[in-house]
Amino acid sequence: MYAVISGWSGDLVEERRKLRALVLYVLGITALVVTVHLNFGMGRDVPFFAVALCCAVCGYIMLVPRAGSFKIYRVPQSGMKIDETEDKSALDQAVKNAAMEEHSKLAMALGYLMESGFYRNENLTFRRLAARLDVPEHRLRKLINERFGYRNFSDYINQLRIEEASERLLREQDTPIQNVALDVGYRSLSSFNRAFRQIQSCTPTEFRANNSKN
Known part of the structure; x- marks a missing residue:
């Protein structure tokens, strides 16, 4: 019983x-x-x-x-033996497909969030981003590393911020560089200049001067 x-x-x-x-x-x-x-x-x-x-x-x-005495297994039909290797392979593939689907959904959610300007938050941390997406940190870490190729979180965020800053520096010629830096999420002009030089290989001032339309 x-x-x-x-x-x-x-x-x-x-x-x-x-x-x-x-x-x-x-x-x-x-x-x-x-x-x-x-x-x-x-x-x-x-x-x-x-x-x-x-x-x-x-x-x-x-x-x-x-x-089968309360055990979960399939009874072979017509005297055929169960191919356990094939079953395991099919199960592994199903798990892999499910993981890829979840990976794609997370990538889409992250993309939407960043397009909305979430990266501009000057207090943004990896933990806060994971909490905002409601996903485990290890999943988000794997996504940013494998899907987007970034080895650390700051490089990923700096890339997004500097891309917007570069566009604004050219589009808004009269806007002070410091204002642009603060708007895209940097707390100081020095940290903005450092990140900008690392990505664009020049200072914000040089970038604006070299790419301005005459």
């Missing part, structure tokens, strides 16, 4: 769940009849116990060939 009940909640095969109920029913009736006979002094009724035992055994036998 313990074997029947213990695996019930995790059993995903509907037919086997019904068989579990049938076995419990048979065992329950058997126990009830035994109790009644014992209470009325009929405990020595050998034929009865034979019938009771037979009911319990029959219930178990009904379950074994159809459900």
Whole structure:
């Protein structure tokens, strides 16, 4: 009875769940009849116990060939053996496909978030970004590294900020460089200049002067 009940909640095969109920029913009736006979002094009724035992055994036998003694496995059809290697390969591929799909969804969500200007937040950290996307940090870390090729978070954010800053420096000739730096998320002009030089190989002032339309 313990074997029947213990695996019930995790059993995903509907037919086997019904068989579990049938076995419990048979065992329950058997126990009830035994109790009644014992209470009325009929405990020595050998034929009865034979019938009771037979009911319990029959219930178990009904379950074994159809459900594999409560174990989840597929019964080979037409004498064919199960190719466990093929099954494992198919399962691995399904898991891989599911992971790729989740990876793509996360990349899309990250793209939308950054297009909205989330990178301009001067207090932005990797942990806050993961929390905003509601994903584990290790998943986001893997995405930024493998999908976008960045080895650290600051390089990724600096790239987005400097791209916008470069565009604004050329489009808004009269806007002070410091204003642009603060607008795209930097706390100081020095940190902006350092990141700008690293990406554009020149200072913001040089970039604006060299690329301005005459």
